[in-house]
Amino acid sequence: MNRKVNKKIIKAAKDTVFYLFLTTLIAGMLLPVYFIVSLSFLSTREAYRYPLPLVPALKTDFELTYGENGYILSVWDRTDKEYQTVLDTNEVEKMEVYIKARLGTKITQEEIRAEIARLENSGQESIFFTKPRSLLYNYDTFFKVTRDAVPALIRSIEIAALTILISLSIGGLAGYAFARYIFKGKDALRFSVLFVRMFPGVAIALPMVFILAKANLYDEPLGLSLIYSVGAIGLTIWITASIFMGIPKSLEEAAQVFGGSKLQAFMRVTLPLALPGLAASAMYTFLGAWNETVAAIILTQFKPTFSVVVYQTLLGAQGNVNLAAAGGIAMALPALIFTFFLRRYINQMWGGVTV
Amino acid sequence: MATLEIINVTKRFGRKVIAADNVSLEVHDKEFLVLLGPSGCGKTTTLRMVAGLEEVTDGNILIDGVDVTDLPPRKRNISMVFQNYAIWPHMTVYENISYALKLKRMEKSEIDRIVHEVADMTKIGELLERIPAQLSGGQQQRVAVARAIAVSPKVFLMDEPLSNLDAKLRVSMRTELKAIHDSAKATTVFVTHDQSEAMSIADRIVIMRHGKITQTGTPEEVYDKGANLFVADFIGTPPTNFFDVELQRNGKGLHLVNSYFDLRLLPENEARLKGYNKDQLTLGVRPENIILVKKSKSILDTTALVVEPQGSHQVIAFRLGEKIIKIVAPALPKMEMGETIHLDFQQESLRFFDPESTLAIGD
Known part of the structure; x- marks a missing residue:
């Protein structure tokens, strides 16, 4: 009897500790999000009060x-x-x-x-x-007052899309090659594509100013997306290679035997099966290109990206903390929407490619 | 339907690996030919070269007299059943079967007719709208077969199609495959490492080893007249028993002698060894050709080490020096472990091999 009670107590204690830990963890993740959302709706007077109001007044x-x-x-x-x-x-x-x-x-x-x-x-x-x-005053102001906010938003979308296009077409094909073919120096190459990612963006960005300037791509969306692709391609190769490896070669071979060319086999069999993985890879690339700020600050002048605009709002005399928060939320929204549309594919990837 | 000729085909991977070494064989019209051999013998590579999935390093492949060596798979008029079925997971069964037909730009009604015909033939008529993930292994196998017959190819290739099925299904599927072959009348090349599968399904068996063909023949031929020690050992379960013996000639005739028995050969066997003038010989005896006899007639007395009852028969194992010898005896009388057994060899079925060259002699 006593033992039973002991066991119950121990279990209750264990559960308590577990849920406390879990709650802390979730709170740690959600609180900052909550604060920035709340902050983005506060009036300027409220935003500079201490302690900060938890909810905006209506x-x-x-x-x-x-x-x-x-x-x-x-x-x-x-x-x-x-x-x-x-x-x-x-x-x-x-x-x-x-x-x-x-x-x-x-x-x-x-x-x-x-x-x-x-x-x-x-x-x-x-x-x-x-x-x-x-309530939407901050958002309204952010786009009205902040220099360039709307064109910057469009530019950011353009850059992210270009980066996905470049890194998926180059990285995806390279990933396919890594998955399907045996060639000299394959292992060395596989690591060296990650090697590129080890250099901090700032370090590469400075010399890139000169290179891009020579190529007439400085302060151009294409130039920035090329820079982002350098890092993104490596990750894309790794993700897509593992996706393609999960698709048996024999599926393609069967497509070839049953009347398709190599290209048809790839387009009609491999590509549809690889789609979830490619979508996940595109999402990573999107988020990377979308959120990147440091290189964008260096590599743009009159055509900043949205992240640069938010950064300047936060830092400069252009706006207040609540405006910057509104900008931050405005920036997070497209990424959220993009991820939401891809979630079906990404969920599929959690379960592995079903073959 | 058609013939398939493989002429002096060699396949090298890199410089060192030779997967197929100067392989030549001919598959007759409507024949069911089995490529048999242990893993790594080059049988699958040979099949894949016929399919066009592997480039030929040297040699030619002819289908119906037309050289297809350099043609891509889709232009060879072949179809294939893969080891892992390779049916496309994102298409329904119907789409899987009709894929090739659509690429041939056939009429919709014609495609529909063919799909239903082959689906009925392979008993998957009810499954046409399912996707592969909803099918069992056996059903997926049927889809793969249906897809392969739908295109009515000149040559039908099968790469170990039954190896992923469980033992019982494998045996029933091979009977069905044979029946499908008989009704579709397709020239078929079937690759397997399972000799009993090969024996039961083949018109002719080609046994490969180290990238070379070591023997070609009907199941009976490769079973009864194995061309060398490897074939005799590889074909049949339990495998052929081998004894190293010495040839001894004394006044009355020829004896095969080792430290366990002294076998006096019958005149016809003596005749088979006439041209052989070495002293040493490897004697091969199939398990069913070692028979239990009365003590007075035996040439070898020993004790049963293990008795495995199999219902219709029993397998008795005994030790002879280092070797374990297995024999197949009628189910009755039932033997017990440790029982003394008296044995004789059936002389008409003895096989002789040259221990140096490993080749069969006296055929």
Whole structure:
């Protein structure tokens, strides 16, 4: 009896430790994501408060009173639980700008004038009013204010697509060769393609400036995708080679015996079977090219990629931390969508190529 | 249907490895020919050269008199059943079978007719809409066969098609393959390392070793008249028993003698050895040709080491010096382990081999 109880206690303890560990792990992964998502919706005033609000406010409460320079505008502070003065002015335009930019709240000059009139007509010392937050203000601003955000986004997609095209066509064919043929120096080659990846991007990027400049590809999407392909091809070779190795050679041979040319056999038998692996490989390449920043900073000047724009927003005087967060989320979204569409294939790869 | 000629074909991999060494053979119209040999003997390479999947280093391959040595597989008018079936996992059974027909730009109705015909022949009519992952090994095998007959090839190649099946299915499938061959009347080359499979299915067997053909003949010929020690040993289970004996001539006749027995040869066997003038000889006796006799008639008395009852017969093993000798005896009377047995050789079935050249003598 005693033993049984002991066992139960031990099991409960074990379970507790296990779930604690698991929770910590998940929290460790999800919290940063949560914070950046939340941050991207905060108003600038909120984003610089300490402690940082956990959820963005959906409305803003104002108090309007008379002041030295005209009217004093105060805002309800959720952290300190009081109205805090933010502005003392009689310029409606200034108020509007402040409310929109710093507080991320929807308001028009007419509405402000109406509130002022209400204050004066009421004969009271102060009046209170509430306006809704515009939650997408940061995203809106990021693309409006940040120099080049939209063209940079298009450029990034272009670069990622080009990188996939280059590395999949070269790396995929090389992977096929590694999987199917025996040739001199095969093992040495197989490692040397990974060798390229050992050099940090920055180290290669500087000399590449000169090479690309000579080739008239500096500050061009094609130039950057060529640089990204150098690293991506190696990984693509490794992934695709293992995929092709998983597809029995005899399937292709059968296709040749039963009336196909070598190319037809490859297109109609090997390629459809390799598709999940190729998709996974494309995803890796996409993410690599999409997220890369350091080389992009060095290798672009007037045509930055999206990651460079986000980086500059975070770093420069162009924007605030909440804007950078919005940029970051905007950047993560295409990658998420891309992965979502490929997930069917990638899931298939977890189970191995079913042959 | 057609004939297949392989003329002095050699296949080298790199400089050192010779997979097929000057192989020549002819497969007659509608014949079921089996290439038999241990692994690495070059039988599969030879088959793949016929298929066009392996380049020929030297020599020629003729199908119906036309030199196909340098033609790609699709232009050779052959079809093949692969060891792992090689049916395409992303296509349904119907698509697998019709693939070649579609590439030939046949009419849809014609394709449909052929697919159903071969599917019925191979008993997979109900499975046409399935994908291979939903099929058992035996069913996949049938699909592979159906796909191969659908194109009505001149030559039908099979690369160990039964080796991935379990023992029972293998035996029933080989009977079916034989029946399909008989109804399709296809010239067939079948590769296997299983001699009993070869014996049961072949019109003619070609035995290969080290890339060379060591003997060609009907199953009876290779069984009864093995051309050398290798063939005699390779064909038949349990294998032929070999005894190193000395030829001794004394007044009355020729004796084969070693430290265990003294066998006086009958006149017809004596005649077979007339031209042989060495002292040493390897005697080969099939397990069923060593018979249990009464003590008075025996030339060899020993004790049974192991008795394996097989239902229809029993295999009795005994030790002779270093060697284990196995004989096949009728199921009755049942022998016990440790029992004394009296043995004689059936003289009409003795095989003689030159121990130096390993070749058979006196045929």
